[in-house]
Amino acid sequence: MIKILAFETSCDDTSVAVIDSNYCVHSNLISSQVAHEDFGGVVPELASRLHLKNIVHLTEMALKKANCEFNDINAVAVSINPGLIGSLLVGVSFAKSLAYSLQKPLIAVNHMLGHIYANKIENPYLEPPYLALIVSGGHTEIVDFRAIDDFTIIGRTRDDAAGEAFDKTAKLLNLGYPGGPVIDKIAKNGDSKFHRFPRALNQKDEYDFSFSGLKTSVKNYVQSKNEEFLKQHLADIVASVQMAIVDSLVTKTINYAKKSGAKNIIVAGGVSANSLLRKKMEEASFGIGCNVFVPPLKYCMDNAAMIGAAAIEKYERKEFANLQLNAFSTKGTRFI
Amino acid sequence: MKKIIELFSEKDTEKFAEKLALQLENGDVIALYGELGAGKTFFTQKLCSFLKVTENVSSPSYVLMNEYSGIMPIIHLDLYRLNSEDEVLELGLYDVIESGLTIIEWPKLAEKLLTKDVIRIYINYKNKHREAIIKTEKEILL
Numbered sequence: 522m523i524k525i526l527a528f529e530t531s532c533d534d535t536s537v538a539v540i541d542s543n544y545c546v547h548s549n550l551i552s553s554q555v556a557h558e559d560f561g562g563v564v565p566e567l568a569s570r571l572h573l574k575n576i577v578h579l580t581e582m583a584l585k586k587a588n589c590e591f592n593d594i595n596a597v598a599v600s601i602n603p604g605l606i607g608s609l610l611v612g613v614s615f616a617k618s619l620a621y622s623l624q625k626p627l628i629a630v631n632h633m634l635g636h637i638y639a640n641k642i643e644n645p646y647l648e649p650p651y652l653a654l655i656v657s658g659g660h661t662e663i664v665d666f667r668a669i670d671d672f673t674i675i676g677r678t679r680d681d682a683a684g685e686a687f688d689k690t691a692k693l694l695n696l697g698y699p700g701g702p703v704i705d706k707i708a709k710n711g712d713s714k715f716h717r718f719p720r721a722l723n724q725k726d727e728y729d730f731s732f733s734g735l736k737t738s739v740k741n742y743v744q745s746k747n748e749e750f751l752k753q754h755l756a757d758i759v760a761s762v763q764m765a766i767v768d769s770l771v772t773k774t775i776n777y778a779k780k781s782g783a784k785n786i787i788v789a790g791g792v793s794a795n796s797l798l799r800k801k802m803e804e805a806s807f808g809i810g811c812n813v814f815v816p817p818l819k820y821c822m823d824n825a826a827m828i829g830a831a832a833i834e835k836y837e838r839k840e841f842a843n844l845q846l847n848a849f850s851t852k853g854t855r856f857i
Numbered sequence: 858m859k860k861i862i863e864l865f866s867e868k869d870t871e872k873f874a875e876k877l878a879l880q881l882e883n884g885d886v887i888a889l890y891g892e893l894g895a896g897k898t899f900f901t902q903k904l905c906s907f908l909k910v911t912e913n914v915s916s917p918s919y920v921l922m923n924e925y926s927g928i929m930p931i932i933h934l935d936l937y938r939l940n941s942e943d944e945v946l947e948l949g950l951y952d953v954i955e956s957g958l959t960i961i962e963w964p965k966l967a968e969k970l971l972t973k974d975v976i977r978i979y980i981n982y983k984n985k986h987r988e989a990i991i992k993t994e995k996e997i998l999l
Contacts, residue, residue, distance in 0.1 A: 532920060571947070605921055607948065659919035680898050681916045688918075689893055733898060733916070740894035 523595035523836060526584070526619070527829030528576070530612030531604025531632045532659065534822075535575040539587035539594070540829035542836070544645040547587030549819070549826035550579050572611035580615075583825075591623055596841075598628040598832030600635055602849045609848035617844055628832040629842040632823075636789040637666055638834075639820040639827035647814065652783040654774045656798070657790035657822075658684035658699075661730050663774055665781060669834050675777050676728030683766055684792045686732035690739050690762045694755065704759050705795050711760030713797075716742065718765035720772070726780075728773050735765055767797045775805045788815045791822045860999050864980075864987040870896060871903045873989060873999070877976075878907035880997050881958055883929050888964035888971055891980035896987060897962045900980065901933060908958070917962075921948060930957030937963040945970070 522541050529536040538549040552575045584590065599616035601609060620627035637653045652675075653664040661678035681689070684701060691700025696707070719738050721731035739762055743751065751758070770792075778786060786806055792798065793815050806813045820827055835841075864870050881887075887904075889897045902914045908927035917923040917935040925931045932953045939945060945966045953959065954970065961967055976997070979990040991999060 603920075605948075606924070657919075677913065678915055679913060680902070682919060685916060685918050693893060733894075737894035737896075740892075 523833075524587075524589065524593055525596050525598050525628070525829045525832050525836065526580070526589075526594045527598040527630075527825040527832060528580075528612040528616050529600045529632070529635065529823055529825040529828045530572045530576070530608050531600050531602075532608060532823060534824075535572040535579055535612075536823065536825035537576070537579045537583040538825035538829050539583055539589055540642075540826050540833070542833050544642050544830060544833065546642060546826045546829075547589065548583040549824055550583050550586070551822070551824055552579060555579070555582070572608055576611060576615050580619075591619075594623065594625060596620075596626045596628055596832065596836050597623070598630055598829050598835075600632040600828045601629045601846065602631060604632055604848075606848060613846060613848040617846060621844055626836070626841040627844065627846065628835045628840070629846055630828045630831045630835070632828075633660065633662065633664070634669070634831045635827040636660070636821075637664065637787060638831035639789055639816040639824075640787045640814050641830045641833075642820050642826060643816055644814055647785065650783065651785040651787050651814075652774065652778050652781065653787040653789060654770060654793075654802075655790045656683045656770060656788070656792035658682055658688065658792075660684075660790050661732075661770075663728055663777060665777070665783075666787075669831070669838070676730060676773055678730040678732065679722075680731050680733035681736060683730070683732060683770060684790070686735055686766050687763075687792070687795075689736050690759070693736075693739050693743050694751070694759065696759075701792060701795060704763055705797070707756050708760035708763045708797065709756075711754075711756030711758070713760040713764035715754065715757035716761045718742070718762055720765055720769050723769070723772070725776060728777055730769055730773065732766065732769075735762070763795070763797055767795065767801050770798060771801045771805050774802065775809065775811075778806070778811055779809055784811055786811050786813050788813060789821055791818075793821050794818050858991070858993060858995075858997065860991045862989045862991070862999060864896075864989055865985075867899070870900055870987075870989075874900055874903035875907045876999055877997070878904050881908070881929075883957055884955070885995075886954060886959045886961065886971065886975045888967075888975050888977045889960060889962045889980070890964065890977065892982060895980040895982050897980060900978075900989075901960055901962070904960070905931060905933075922953070932957060932959045933962075934959065934967075935962040936966050939966055942966050942969065 535552040539547040597620040663676040688700040910927035923933040976993040
């Protein structure tokens with residue numbers, strides 16, 4: 522059994538994990554969720570971006586929690602794209618230095634592949650092909666996944682990501698940030714047919730998404746109503762917006778699944794926590810004889826365990842990176 | 858200069874983006890102001906297409922920064938999610954502004970970084986149309 526020390530620093534959070542080749546996660550720490558006291562003081566608000574300050578300490582904590590020492594590690598894995606270049610570089614430089622000084626192989630992982638492989642932690646025996654819908658604050662992609670070196674992005678957002686559509690709707694209705702959980706909660710008491718918000722790009726063979734028009738439509742709708750109406754029908758409006766977002770996500774995924782004959786669908790990324798999305802995806806999939814897999818939420822948000830999970834297969838294939846490895850911010854999935 | 862352009866349709870926005878794109882050069886910074894849904898990302902998409910960007914230009918609200926390559930390198934920033942000037946500095950904005958074209962959505966927290974040459978574009982939502990107000994010390998014909 523091999524053990525992989527994995528790093529993920531593509532956006533706000535620094536995350537370090539230890540995972541073994543049976544997809545057993547020994548530790549998976551995320552900077553924003555580690556108690557502030559453990560950092561030996563107050564973490565300022567912008568700690569989210571201070572990967573440099575977090576990464577050494579978080580690595581020590583992750584090893585300790587996994588009951589490991591550096592010598593027990595067989596390889597170092599890191600996400601190298603896509604993401605915020607400055608943030609990615611911290612993880613990549615640190616992982617490279619570590620791999621060099623420990624004389625262990627280095628494995629480069631695409632962040633989006635990580636989201637797909639998060640599913641392996643819960644379902645290690647589920648083999649591709651599968652269709653993956655990756656939905657978060659920064660991602661909205663449908664990926665036809667056949668193997669780690671053979672996958673195609675079928676559709677992606679042309680403007681706002683699905684998670685962003687939730688956040689910005691919440692902002693327009695003064696519901697706070699992040700928008701996803703609060704909208705999910707309020708919508709439970711609303712009528713999703715109260716108002717029909719637009720579904721963009723809804724042609725049958727169109728798999729790209731667009732949520733920018735929905736945002737403008739919500740804005741216009743809110744502006745056209747008085748305060749009392751908005752207050753009285755808040756749950757209905759929120760439920761209607763949520764339905765518009767979820768409808769696009771589910772319809773396009775299912776349309777492609779029908780076309781490709783996919784038997785398994787993975788929903789990953791933070792938005793997969795949305796209860797309507799889970800329900801609608803399961804219902805629609807059942808109708809076409811497909812199974813739906815949603816990794817546990819802790820592996821759906823940005824985390825290093827999913828990077829380690831993708832690295833296991835690369836380790837077995839001896840797909841190692843050299844020390845010239847660099848981060849790049851290019852969007853979307855790209856084979857490395 | 859200060860100029861107001863009325864935008865009655867997406868075509869109008871496209872024409873405005875085209876005129877501006879033709880006059881942009883390396884080192885230029887565009888600060889884009891406007892409420893949610895005003896059309897900042899749409900304008901950026903059109904501007905980038907006239908700058909021969911072939912990649913998908915999407916909202917960087919969550920990722921904070923996108924990079925594209927057109928006839929010049931383009932950095933597309935979005936400070937919507939940030940809360941303080943310190944966070945803007947953490948992002949390393951000083952470093953990215955130097956080369957290529959920089960487009961900043963929700964630029965309020967970066968005011969101190971913007972020089973007088975910056976091209977400020979305010980997209981305002983009117984009843985049935987939008988207007989773009991352009992303010993800059995740079996010589997631009999619109």
